[in-house]
Amino acid sequence: MSRPPLRSAVVALASLAVCASTLTVVAATAGATAPAARVSAKVKCVSKATGFARYSSSGTCTKKERVDRKACKAGGSCVVGDVGPGGGKVFYSARSRQPWGRYLEAAPASWATGGDPNLTWCSNVTDSIPGTQATGLGAGKANTAAMLGVCTTDAAVAASSYRGGGKTDWYLPSRDELRQLFLRKAKVGASGFQLHGYWSSSESSPNEAWIQDFYADYTPAPSDKGYANYVRPIRAF
Numbered sequence: 001m002s003r004p005p006l007r008s009a010v011v012a013l014a015s016l017a018v019c020a021s022t023l024t025v026v027a028a029t030a031g032a033t034a035p036a037a038r039v040s041a042k043v044k045c046v047s048k049a050t051g052f053a054r055y056s057s058s059g060t061c062t063k064k065e066r067v068d069r070k071a072c073k074a075g076g077s078c079v080v081g082d083v084g085p086g087g088g089k090v091f092y093s094a095r096s097r098q099p100w101g102r103y104l105e106a107a108p109a110s111w112a113t114g115g116d117p118n119l120t121w122c123s124n125v126t127d128s129i130p131g132t133q134a135t136g137l138g139a140g141k142a143n144t145a146a147m148l149g150v151c152t153t154d155a156a157v158a159a160s161s162y163r164g165g166g167k168t169d170w171y172l173p174s175r176d177e178l179r180q181l182f183l184r185k186a187k188v189g190a191s192g193f194q195l196h197g198y199w200s201s202s203e204s205s206p207n208e209a210w211i212q213d214f215y216a217d218y219t220p221a222p223s224d225k226g227y228a229n230y231v232r233p234i235r236a237f
Contacts, residue, residue, distance in 0.1 A: 044068045046077045050096050053077035073165075078103045081187040086165035086235055091184040092137070092177070100138025101236040106181055107170065109192025111162050116192075116230040119158060121199055121209045122151035125225035128206040135175040135202045135210065138236060143201035144171035155199045159233035170233040172201035175210040175220050177234060182212045197229040 045061035046053045046068045053068060061067055070076030073083045078090045084105035092104035109115060122129070131146030147156035159172040173181060178200040185193055197211040200220070204210050208222040211229050223229060 044077060044079065051077065051102070052093065052095050053079050055079055072103075080184060084165075084235075085237060086167045086170070088164060088235075089188040091188050091234075092180045094137075098138060100141070103237055104137070104173075104177060104180065105235050105237065106188045107162055107164050107233045107235075109189055111164060111233060112158070112231075116194055116198075116232050117158055118194075118196075118228045118230055119154045119199070120228055121155050121223075121225035122147060123153045124150050126207055129203060132201060132203040132209075135200075137174070137176050137180070140174035140177050140201045140234065141169070141171045141236060143174055143203075147172070147201060155229075155231050156201060158231050162233045164233075167235060169237075170235045172199060172231065173234045175200040175202040175212075178210075178212045179220055181232070181234065182214055182217075185214065193232070194230045197223060199223075199229045199231055 041059050043056045043059050043061060044053055044067065045056050045065040047065055049064065068077045071082075072078035072090060073085050073087070075085070078084065078093060080090055080093050082090045084090045084103065086105050086107070088105045088107045088111075090103050090105050094102050096102075127150075129146055129150050132143045134143055144156045144160055148160060151157055156172045159170055162170040164170065178198060181188065182198075193214045195215040197213050200210045200212065202210045204222040207225055209225055210220045211223040212218075212220050214230075
């Protein structure tokens with residue numbers, strides 16, 4: 001019986017060695033754990049100079065900022081979209097502290113059974129109410145207080161009766177506060193708003209008050225006080 005040539009045997013052994021080596025590499029690769037992706041925690045950074053807060057997606061703040069780990073609802077600094085102390089969403093943050101506060105918070109869509117109520121502006125829809133003509137940011141609280149001295153039902157009464165978060169300072173927003181709420185409705189929860197007009201506490205004439213349409217980006221316009229529009233309370237802090 002003839003023997004196979006020596007060279008053929010050597011080649012066969014070498015091929016087996018290569019196959020074994022390849023299998024070892026494949027097995028090692030399959031069993032290896034890929035390095036975990038580094039995830040940066042979102043950090044709230046607050047300006048040391050102005051107190052204005054923002055979120056840093058990189059997880060770091062600048063030297064001119066400090067880290068604030070206290071939640072807005074617990075008394076920490078707030079960023080638009082945060083849950084506020086009253087259980088609503090912050091929709092406005094002033095660059096610096098104002099006489100009326102710094103933040104504006106809107107009540108959640110669930111503040112009233114069945115959603116935002118559709119009401120007339122006041123039980124008195126023909127007479128001018130002194131102290132309700134202011135339209136600026138922070139003016140809604142005083143406007144609402146003036147309305148409550150005359151109105152026994154409807155928009156101002158409903159807004160001020162809300163007690164979200166145990167707070168008693170909810171009110172009907174001024175024209176400009178309502179405008180800011182419309183512009184940032186996505187941060188509050190756009191689906192919770194009706195696609196119709198919403199009342200402000202700002203009177204435009206003896207029988208009209210300013211409204212903001214939430215159907216499209218219209219500027220505020222006067223509406224007859226006797227018409228029914230929707231109501232969403234806010235608060236300043």
